[in-house]
Amino acid sequence: MKAAVVVEPTKIEIQDIEVPKIKANEVLIKVKTVGVCGSDLHLFKGTHAFRKPPAILGHEIAGEVVEVGPDVTKFRIGDRVTVEPHIGCGECEFCEKDLLNLCTGKKAPGVPGWIGTFSEYFNAPEDIVYKIADDISYEIGTLVEPLAVGIHAIERITVPEKDTIAILGSGTIGLLTLVAAREAGYKNIICTDTQPFNLEMAKKQGAILALNPIEDDVEAKIKEFTNGRGVDVAIVAADAPGIIDQASSIVRKRGEVGIVAMITKQIPVDTYSFVFNEISLFGAMTYETKDFEKANQLVNEGLDLSDFITQRVPLEESQKALDILNEKKENVVKVIVEVDK
Ligand SMILES: NC(=O)c1ccc[n+]([C@@H]2O[C@H](COP(=O)([O-])OP(=O)(O)OC[C@H]3O[C@@H](n4cnc5c(N)ncnc54)[C@H](O)[C@@H]3O)[C@@H](O)[C@H]2O)c1
Ligand SMILES: [Zn+2]
Ligand SMILES: [Zn+2]
Incomplete structure (x- = not known):
């Protein structure tokens, strides 16, 4: 499958990589749309705290479930979903309180052991996967994640x-x-x-x-x-x-x-x-699960966020997507990368 990899600061290559193999509690998602975020820009420029090139971009995602692990109970093939993109260590005091955002041992997309979302397929454990309503587009579903950041800031x-x-x-x-x-x-x-x-x-x-x-x-x-x-x-x-x-x-x-x-x-x-x-x-650091749930609910109820999407580019042109955000020569809020239209 294809994935957009930052190979060195400000240089993206589309590479052919293996489709991730799912664990028993995971789903495999055929990625439809992903969002470009400020943290992707940090990875792109080589200034991110822990995501360093070479790494696959992306953590904002919407797509369709195409495979489910044997222990998965909440999802089936064909479900339209988005992902709360962090996995806690499961053992620390913050994970115990559902504060994955504060877990020092958390895993995020684009670090070794978990791919970034700028890929044709993405794997995630079912407990961080959320359904997108049938009448909500994938690109709006992609905005659940940054909306959760805003909700968390207000909740704090x-x-x-x-x-x-x-x-x-x-x-x-x-x-x-x-x-x-x-x-x-x-x-x-x-x-x-x-x-x-x-x-x-x-x-x-x-x-x-x-x-x-x-x-x-x-x-x-x-x-x-x-x-x-x-x-x-x-x-x-x-x-x-x-x-x-x-x-x-x-x-x-x-x-x-x-x-x-x-x-x-x-x-x-x-x-x-x-x-x-x-x-x-x-x-205010990313979001708690309750903030992500709230964002997902608001989007599924039809909250109109369509104005925020200012540019759309195909996966092959991920370089352009990051250049737009980096150079800011045009009016831009959210750039959506269409992985599979
Ligand atoms: N805490 C978190 O979990 C979290 C999550 C995502 C992003 N962020 C951070 O939030 C910040 C904003 O992210 P973004 O994606 O909206 O970035 P952005 O670049 O899209 O937005 C920043 C905005 O600030 C404006 N700006 C610049 N100077 C200003 C000034 N002096 N006064 C008022 N506005 C000014 C810019 O014109 C721009 O519109 C970034 O620092 C990003 O890293 C934090
Ligand atoms: Zn983001
Ligand atoms: Zn933890």
Whole structure:
């Protein structure tokens, strides 16, 4: 079968590899569509923490079950599915609490022992496989995974008021966090981005204010909107210098700042504003199973995410898919790779 392999930084080759053999508790999925994610871009550029070239891209997937292991009980051949792409060690305190996202020994696609999803076939244990409803397209099914990231970021909030939230950065993750906030009942959602296209999309998805930090005084506009009080929560979904300080400057006293962006280099932070205003800070790492279930449910109920898919390319052109995201010469939110149309 064909698979898209990053052979060296920024270079992808389509290689012929063996179809994975399934274990007794696994299903084999004929891959239909996969999504390109920020972490694929890190692998592509050679900057990912643990996925290093050569490696197969991808962890976002939708496809059809074509084989089931003898111990599989929930799925049959022909089922349309997506996958929560991590396998916990099964033994640590976090696995015991269903917090696979925090398991240090977890396995993810594209690491030795499990292939990436940019392949014609993909294997997964049935307990991390989820059905996609018959009337939902495969490409929308592929968005369950990044939506789960947004849902988890919102679920991590402990401030009870759902009045005003700011989301800094309106790329795929910021926009899907906006969707999650909207679905969770936040009344006023304020988004920022440096790209007019992304700001338009945020407004279309329900943002009451969409601010561009290059042109707007974000702090002043948010203070004005909230009568000087500040937002209850700010979620950081972009990696930019000074963005944590911007978040703490717009949050109300005893509010919260959540970081979903992977800011891998150390940046200076004004800790005093956290102390002075008693602001709490949290991180949000991928998702818990309950978040993935919620995302899957929302998508199966018909949540319209179609606007977020801005480009589609065939598997053979995976290089182009990554180049689009890397170079950002065109308006882009989610690039879908069509493995089997
Ligand atoms: N925590 C997790 O589990 C998790 C999962 C997936 C992605 N991520 C991370 O989340 C972040 C966002 O991912 P993405 O896929 O949406 O990336 P993206 O590149 O699509 O989005 C980032 C957006 O931020 C905007 N931006 C740049 N500078 C800005 C600024 N100063 N203020 C506001 N916006 C600005 C960009 O224009 C872009 O639209 C990345 O750091 C990614 O690694 C985290
Ligand atoms: Zn992803
Ligand atoms: Zn574990």
